[in-house]
Amino acid sequence: MSDKPNPKFLGQNAALPQTPEAAELDYVPNPRAGTLYLVRFAAPEFTSLCPVTGQPDFAHLVIDYAPEATIVESKSLKLFLGSFRNHAAFHEDCTVGIGQRLFDEMKPKWLRIGGYWYPRGGIPIDVFWQSGAPPEGLWLPDQGVAPYRGRG
Template sequence: MERSEELTILGRKSDYKQDYAPEVLEAFVNKHQENDYWVRFNCPEFTSLCPITGQPDFAEIRISYLPDVKMVESKSLKLYLFSFRNHGDFHEDCINIIMKDLIKLMDPKYIEVTGIFTPRGGISIYPYSNYGRPGTKYEELAIYRLKNHDL
């Protein structure tokens, strides 16, 4: 199957969703499944809304993963992250939702998501979540990375 047959968003006019839209995420087949390698995304312009006050929250979202069979397509990821713009959730919820949606989409060997939220009210929050496929060395990697996590 050609990648152009797997993807429906790439190369087309962007349709920006106004609220949380996991359905925009698309994946394609990893051509290097026999290799362990990192794929990293950095989204320095992430925004969401505080679920209590409705005030905007701004963050840099960092996503790193070790792909297996499927990989996330970057334009669909951009549209997905943009869909949080009018979505109300706490920082920690956003990070865990993003990670869980990407696990559901790709079933990666390992993934971690970090949010570096800008200060509001004099405090900044940097939530981090990770996952390693259970029963594998990637589960051990997740335990190690969580135990030794530091920005």
């Protein structure tokens, strides 16, 4: 299979980027280039700020993509998601924006993101975006995040 890889962040100590703009994502060669397959990341440790009140928001994010020439190295993804810690945006904006940046930079065959936000005012918002209809022949399971149900 593949040779010894040489990622920028994995196996290194790296400080959290101060803003999403400052965060660098590390795209490494796709070890199975030419093959149609799906990669899924589940990121339950996500927090940003409300653009109106400045209060912290929390979300559980799930990202699916079908790689083309590169895959995103997961430690750089972790640092990128961590860089939203002091970033303010609406749930809808934040979720779609993360998906679109990954799509624009990595240029995968296809990508989608589900953002499952914690309730505010008793009502959570979930946001679902994909870059287009999924490629023919791609296997794409449900993300399977439990719906919010209140109490009882």
